[in-house]
Amino acid sequence: MSLLELGGVTRTVELPDDEPLHILRGVDLRLEVGDHVSIVGRSGSGKSTLLNILGLLDNPTSGTVLFDGVDVRSLSSRRRDLMRGADVGFIFQQFNLLQGRTALENVMLPLLYARGRDFWRRGELALAMLDRVGLAARASSMPEKLSGGEQQRVAIARALVRRPRLILADEPTGALDVETGATVMALLDEVAEDSGAALVTITHDVNVAALARQHYRLDRGVLSPVDVQRVIAVAGAGATL
Amino acid sequence: MSGIWGALNEAWQELRIHRTRVLLSLIGVAVAVAAITATVGLGSIARQAQMEVQEAQSGRPATIVFWASRTDGQAIEADRLREAFMAVAERYSIEYASMDYMMQQQVQLPDGALMVESRAVEPIFGEMHRVQTVEGEWFTEAHAAMLAPAVIINEVLWERLGSPDLRTHPTLELLGGTDRVAVITGVVRAEPWQREMNTGYLYMLADDYRSIVDPAMLANVYPNLEVWVPDDQAQAVQDVVVRDLRAALGENATVDAGRNDWGAWPQDPFLIMQLFVAGVAALVLLLGALGLVNISLVTLRQRIREIGIRRSFGATSGRVFFAVLLESVVGTIAAGAAGVVLAILIVRNDWLLGMMGIGSVDAPAFPVEAAVLGMACAVGTGAVAGLLPALFAMRVKVIDAIRF
Incomplete structure (x- = not known):
């Protein structure tokens, strides 16, 4: 049984003039534990919408989304929220760290919604995860005192602290310079592999996409496999998709 | 959790x-x-x-005050009135009943004679009015048996006497009528207005008062009978006591009753x-x-x-x-x-x-x-x-x- 399986997923919204806008058209995707998938596409191609559906934040207009074999559309909103908290970790382009809270408090955030030992040991677990991303010494630093790379490492620690089975990274290097982006991606890849979670990276940077083992391209709502190495070979390392 | x-x-x-x-x-x-x-x-x-x-001042709820006088406005003879009052209280087994004489009493202080507000009551009055002493104790039956009358004075009077230690049995000379020397057995707190006006106050036992007061003065005193009964029985007690007092005192007497305790406030x-x-x-x-x-x-x-x-x-x-x-x-x-x-x-x-x-x-x-x-x-x-x-x-x- 796949960790996550999308079958014929479409997402359509109505525009103010009553015209339908088809954001996703018949998307099929199967993710297994330990997979590393990259999805590349231009702005407006539907990447974020697909990420929202993969992260149980949004429902498709049609098609099926099975998480652990369970059709998520049949779940209540609360059940979906709890499933997302336990099994999905998000990494955002703009880091989205909570201001006014230390790095440690930011990493502890997902554990506030956990139960049992994870909840009560949240400080200890968060510190261990910060240590894993090399930031234990900056645990009490506020986000604005951290560099971009450090902030994204805190965001990685936050995404992984509940040991999710699916990590969704939306343009994780989009706000970082090339060198820092490469370092952060290497760390993310390593930490995700260690945890055995599936990692889905959405990006328009082919170099970031190349780090994944499976590559897809989203174009006008249609998801199809792409050979990223060939794109790099043809267009060079600075190519975008 | x-x-x-x-x-x-x-x-x-x-x-x-x-x-x-x-x-x-x-x-x-x-x-x-x-x-x-x-x-x-x-x-x-x-x-x-x-x-x-x-x-x-006015007793605990429900304290009913009964008073009687002759129809021509004169006071009823003291012993007859007391007998009628106490007989009625006994008839209805009213445990908390006290005669209450309010009068002026002249006392001798080291710096001269002084007229003070006074009240002559039964020992049970202390419980009926929650009287607290700051020195000594309130009247008991033992005080009634003493040869010399016992008095309880307020702090103003006590201080004017030099705040004597009650263990030394200090005395106070009561003037008028039969001059008597009373033993001070207790001191009560002075009300703010008493302290402000430097007003002395004293309590004595009703029996002692009757024995020392000038008979001519007693003929002009209108004592009350106070009873303290459960609030829900107040009206019934008032009605029967008034009825019985009227019967006991005869046609030439007028009897009335009322409540001043806070429980009767509108x-x-x-x-x-x-x-x-x-x-x-x-x-x-x-x-x-x-x-x-x-x-x-x-x-x-x-x-x-x-x-x-x-x-x-x-x-x-x-x-x-x-x-x-x-x-x-x-x-x-x-x-x-x-x-x-x-x-x-x-x-x-x-x-x-x-x-x-x-x-x-x-x-x-x-x-x-x-x-x-x-x-x-x-x-x-x-x-x-x-x-x-x-x-x-x-x-x-x-x-x-x-x-x-």
Whole structure:
């Protein structure tokens, strides 16, 4: 049984003039534990919408989304929220760290919604995860005192602290310079592999996409496999998709 | 359990981070809670203090006073009247019944003779009026058996006598009628007005009074009979005692009765003032709550992204609702606690108590119900003020919020 399986997923919204806008058209995707998938596409191609559906934040207009074999559309909103908290970790382009809270408090955030030992040991677990991303010494630093790379490492620690089975990274290097982006991606890849979670990276940077083992391209709502190495070979390392 | 603790933790973090904003928005709530608590507290203290003064003067509820005179306005012969009074009390097994003579008594002090307000009563009168002595003790049956009359004087008179140690059996010379030397067996606290006017006061036993008073003077004294009965039986007792006294004293006597204890007051004298101040405080509380709602809503608009992030990491909409509501409630609980402390400091202020004619030593303890009411107002305000922002937060769309 796949960790996550999308079958014929479409997402359509109505525009103010009553015209339908088809954001996703018949998307099929199967993710297994330990997979590393990259999805590349231009702005407006539907990447974020697909990420929202993969992260149980949004429902498709049609098609099926099975998480652990369970059709998520049949779940209540609360059940979906709890499933997302336990099994999905998000990494955002703009880091989205909570201001006014230390790095440690930011990493502890997902554990506030956990139960049992994870909840009560949240400080200890968060510190261990910060240590894993090399930031234990900056645990009490506020986000604005951290560099971009450090902030994204805190965001990685936050995404992984509940040991999710699916990590969704939306343009994780989009706000970082090339060198820092490469370092952060290497760390993310390593930490995700260690945890055995599936990692889905959405990006328009082919170099970031190349780090994944499976590559897809989203174009006008249609998801199809792409050979990223060939794109790099043809267009060079600075190519975008 | 972890859910509640987690939500409390979130609320506390939020308050900690935005402490300046929270502090400013909660000042109104704290002031209003202090006003409500102080009003209720002062009202209770004033009522309690006044009740105690009233009970000392007019007896505990229900104290019925009976008085009789001849139809031509002259006093009824003292022994006959006493006999009729006490016979009726005995007939109906009224345990708490006392003759009550109010008169002026001349006493000899080291610096001259002085006329003082006096009251001659039975030993049971002390219990009926909650009379507390500050020195010595109230009359007992043993005092009635003493050869010399026993007197209990107020602090003013005691101090004018040089505050003698009661263990030395100090005496007081009673002038007029048969001059007698009385033994001072107790001292009662002087009322504020007695101290201000330097007025002496003394109690003696009714039997002693009758034995020493000039018979001519006694013929012009109109004693009362006081009885203390359960409140629900007061009217019935009054009716039968009046009826029986009329029968015993004959056609030439007129008998009447009434109540002066606070239980017979038509309404609480502090009620209107308390309602007025509480109304103003409620208005302040409402304004404080509106300020709180306003600031919470404005702040929430800046927190949409944060709510989206929380939701993406597993916070259910219910949890977000609860956490935002708790932020308001935890904040107002802190403000309420500050308000209650402020109210206690105000109410226990010596100057304020003095203005109300209550000595700080005599003032009853701060009423717990006032503090509980203050905290309940604070929690209620927090819950009401937090409801709207919490509903707003709950309805935030996650996918829009994380892009905000």
